[in-house]
Amino acid sequence: MSELDRPGDRDLVPKDWTYAPAPESRDIVHLRERYGLFVGGEWLEPSETYETISPASEEPLAVIGQGTPADVERAVGAARGAFADGWSSLPGSERAKYLFRIARILQERSREFAVLESLNGGKPIKESRDVDLPLAAAHFFYYAGWADKLEYAFPNRRPQPVGVAGQIIPWNFPLLMLAWKVAPALACGNTVVLKPAETTPLTALLFCDVLRQAELPPGVVNIVTGDGRTGAAIVEHPDVDKIAFTGSTEVGKAIQRRLAGSGKKLTLELGGKAANVIFDDCALDQAVEGIVNGIYFNQGHVCCAGSRLFVQESIYEPVVEKLKRRLETLRVGDPLDKNTDVGAINSAMQLQRIEELVASGREEGADIYQPPCRLPEKGYWFAPTVFTNVAQSYRIAQEEIFGPVLSVLTFRTPDEAVEKANNTPYGLSAGVWTEKGSRILWMAQRLRAGVVWANTYNRFDPTSPFGGYKESGFGREGGLHGLEPYLRFDE
Numbered sequence: 001m002s003e004l005d006r007p008g009d010r011d012l013v014p015k016d017w018t019y020a021p022a023p024e025s026r027d028i029v030h031l032r033e034r035y036g037l038f039v040g041g042e043w044l045e046p047s048e049t050y051e052t053i054s055p056a057s058e059e060p061l062a063v064i065g066q067g068t069p070a071d072v073e074r075a076v077g078a079a080r081g082a083f084a085d086g087w088s089s090l091p092g093s094e095r096a097k098y099l100f101r102i103a104r105i106l107q108e109r110s111r112e113f114a115v116l117e118s119l120n121g122g123k124p125i126k127e128s129r130d131v132d133l134p135l136a137a138a139h140f141f142y143y144a145g146w147a148d149k150l151e152y153a154f155p156n157r158r159p160q161p162v163g164v165a166g167q168i169i170p171w172n173f174p175l176l177m178l179a180w181k182v183a184p185a186l187a188c189g190n191t192v193v194l195k196p197a198e199t200t201p202l203t204a205l206l207f208c209d210v211l212r213q214a215e216l217p218p219g220v221v222n223i224v225t226g227d228g229r230t231g232a233a234i235v236e237h238p239d240v241d242k243i244a245f246t247g248s249t250e251v252g253k254a255i256q257r258r259l260a261g262s263g264k265k266l267t268l269e270l271g272g273k274a275a276n277v278i279f280d281d282c283a284l285d286q287a288v289e290g291i292v293n294g295i296y297f298n299q300g301h302v303c304c305a306g307s308r309l310f311v312q313e314s315i316y317e318p319v320v321e322k323l324k325r326r327l328e329t330l331r332v333g334d335p336l337d338k339n340t341d342v343g344a345i346n347s348a349m350q351l352q353r354i355e356e357l358v359a360s361g362r363e364e365g366a367d368i369y370q371p372p373c374r375l376p377e378k379g380y381w382f383a384p385t386v387f388t389n390v391a392q393s394y395r396i397a398q399e400e401i402f403g404p405v406l407s408v409l410t411f412r413t414p415d416e417a418v419e420k421a422n423n424t425p426y427g428l429s430a431g432v433w434t435e436k437g438s439r440i441l442w443m444a445q446r447l448r449a450g451v452v453w454a455n456t457y458n459r460f461d462p463t464s465p466f467g468g469y470k471e472s473g474f475g476r477e478g479g480l481h482g483l484e485p486y487l488r489f490d491e
């Protein structure tokens with residue numbers, strides 16, 4: 001060995017494993033200064049506007065239209081026109097071609113969309129790149145496959161499109177929620193007026209480019225940006241035949257009240273407070289990864305987040321110890337850095353809500369743990385948080401926090417686990433960790449949750465229906481079930 005090759009005094013194993021920054025370039029995204037409303041295939045100049053920002057830096061990104069009732073009127077008119085003017089009577093195989101095209105363009109432009117999603121919403125680029133974008137494209141591919149098979153999906157029921165679908169989506173998975181709603185609506189022959197969330201309109205606006213690229217007939221999809229008032233105008237419009245809403249239980253209830261007796265179809269995908277149940281026979285390290293994925297994925301801005309952890313008493317200590325150790329390795333920071341695990345909180349308002357609920361947890365007597373981590377000075381941030389010593393009555397165990405905050409509770413027997421897991425007004429999702437298949441089935445039959453994951457968490461697939469019980473809403477999105485809300489049947 002030459003003098004130069006010898007390690008000398010240097011350590012053979014480095015002591016410092018910190019990551020070097022690995023920022024994704026923003027250059028691929030070309031933002032306009034100002035965006036209009038996408039109506040009838042054209043950009044309408046808005047009469048009112050607001051500014052959308054990056055939650056990680058508070059930097060203004062673009063000026064966005066605040067859709068008024070008059071704008072909604074035009075959008076619904078354009079959608080009605082396109083429905084009557086050929087889209088609803090187009091053979092399914094022809095509609096499918098457009099959906100396939102949209103899916104392929106999303107794949108081709110996925111990096112651009114992923115960067116924009118992280119920029120506008122604050123989620124880590126590795127999530128928008130590896131989860132949101134592939135799944136959004138997969139939904140269009142999947143529903144393209146159904147477009148010409150509706151007669152087989154619903155034999156002897158003569159499925160017909162419903163008409164104009166009004167769709168209102170939240171800010172946690174902006175493009176993915178758009179795909180969940182637009183793809184089945186179009187596959188069934190409906191036309192759409194969609195409102196993205198106020199804080200995250202940019203990927204929906206970029207999607208308008210995709211619609212043009214795919215040469216979708218004008219008016220089939222209309223995007224009207226704005227705040228809750230724009231959403232309310234869509235809900236109230238008499239010529240909208242179906243409303244699909246994802247968001248808070250509070251707004252969902254208001255929409256349901258508003259639509260009562262109107263004859264409009266409605267699906268609501270609302271909040272959750274999911275139980276992630278860890279039995280003492282589970283593979284512990286995998287379960288800890290599942291707990292982390294369950295609550296810190298997308299900063300906990302996930303309706304099906306595993307925000308209530310139920311650990312069997314005999315393994316409580318090792319689970320909490322391993323969890324805390326794992327939390328220390330989570331990298332919180334720049335959403336555009338490819339190493340980042342936990343990005344920015346979506347808005348100042350959401351940060352305030354998280355802080356308020358975390359303060360209530362402390363006041364009510366729970367013990368808080370946050371790993372040492374330096375949060376950026378600008379922007380909206382919240383460190384990954386674990387509460388132990390939590391009683392079921394505490395607000396942090398009852399209310400949806402929609403942030404990176406986990407409440408740990410314990411149980412002794414499977415019956416007790418079921419009883420406690422179901423002790424919530426919600427019923428969207430749950431997780432079960434055990435090596436026994438029979439126990440998984442036993443639990444899945446008893447948990448009042450639309451989705452039950454076993455030895456995994458937060459897995460999504462377009463073929464699998466998703467939706468809730470109780471205050472988590474009704475109706476299913478995804479899979480064959482996801483077609484039904486967009487069809488009427490002449491039986």
Ligand code: NDP
Binds near residue numbers: 255
């Ligand atoms: P909202 O329910 O207010 O937002 C969801 C969507 O509905 C947004 O597009 C919103 O517009 C729109 N909207 C608001 N008010 C009305 C209305 N009266 N009629 C029609 N549409 C309306 O949720 P928030 O963003 O206020 O978040 C509050 C809490 O809701 C969160 O802390 C979280 O707990 C929960 N939430 C749950 C989600 C889920 O996936 N289940 C998703 C988002 C939030 P705008 O963006 O302008 O407000």
